[in-house]
Amino acid sequence: MREIPLFKLIERLETAAALDPVIRRVKGVVDGVIRPQWLRDTLHGVWVGHPLHPIAVQVPVGAWMSAGILDLLPRTHVGARTLVGVGVAAAIPTALAGYTDWARLHDRQLRVGIVHSAATLVATGLYAASFLQRAKGRHGSGKALSFTGLAVVSAAAFLGGHLSYRQAAGVNHAVDTLERFPRGWHPIGSLADLDEGRLMRRSVGELLLVVYRRGEHVMALSDACSHLSGPLSEGRLVVGDEPCVECPWHASTFSLISGDVVRGPATANQPRFDTRVVAGTVEVHLPEA
Ligand code: FES
Known part of the structure; x- marks a missing residue:
């Protein structure tokens, strides 16, 4: 398929390293202002189960689009002005959610994201x-x-779409496992070869798992982090009320027992495998496969 010229332009933006000093400064401000973990998790959308930003965007953009329609009709000044004001007020929490997600992205995504956010700020100023x-x-x-x-906000939305659909920011990077993992039980090696109390990597075909042994019991999750595919088996073991794994890339934390997100930026749970030991060999099964 022929690529439309606009995408060539955006791809140039993805590699525009000249933006990196600005990105570093803005990231520093975001990390300094949005510091408490509970606030970050709220703004990431951990409690919703997917990113909060695209939901929050509905309010300012919806209000501004509606104001635009009213502006084309007679005697609608009060309604249009109210909608413009609602959009400006709603743009603030929406931007906070967006910046919180943005600060935990890869370099190419950060570059597109900073221009997306700059365009949104200009649009909010105009409104x-x-x-x-x-x-x-x-x-x-x-x-x-x-x-x-x-x-201007429409141009920003186009870049936001590129960030989500071309660059896969905000999507669940672990979801493929559900489609690709073969049904049934599969061996991943002997129990004796699994060190106790250590995260280890095992595989079924090309699919990688992070495995944790506690006594005779083995816990297993998909290895590619749902946030941006970070290798969980290279992450940190967190032993509290329940054992968890912390991703080495942006510190998303998942329960090794359930696969649930304990802390963001990830918002999607990690695929969790049932395990059993048959004649000394550990086998795994993905219930949703
Ligand atoms: S890849 Fe970002 S937290 Fe795992």
Whole structure:
């Protein structure tokens, strides 16, 4: 399929290392401001089960689109101004959720994301100016600023789409396991070869698992982290109320017992395998396969 020229432009953006110093500074601010883990997890959307940002975006963009429609109709000044104001107010928590996710991405994604966020900030500024103009009764300039903001936020949305659908930011990177893992029970090696209290890597065909042995019991999760495919078997074992694995890339933490996300940035649980020991050999089975 022929690539449309716009994508060539965005691919150039992905490799624009000139943006990296700015990215480092913005990341520093984000990490400094959004510091408590509970706040990060809330903004990532761990409690929702997928990223909060795309849900939150509905409010400002929906309000601004609706304001645009009202602006084309007669005697709708109050309604349009209210919607513009609602959009500006909602843009703040939406941006916080977006920046929290963004700060835990790969370099190419960070570059597209910083331009996406800059465009969104410009659009929000235009809408804020529009609101002030409308409040002063200058409806003509208020509408002009709104429609300019709509064009800018649409460009930002296009980049956001690229980030999600081309660059796979925010998607569940462990979901393929459910489709690719063969049904039934499969051997992954002898129990005696598994060191107790250590994370180890095993495989079934090309699919990798992180395995943890406690006594005669073995726990196993898919090795590729649901956030961005980090190798969990190279991560850190966290032994608290229940044993967990912390991803070496961005510190998402998963229960080794259930596969549930204990802390983000991951929002999707890790595929968990049933295990059994047959004549000294450990076997795994993926219930959802
Ligand atoms: S790849 Fe990002 S937390 Fe695992």
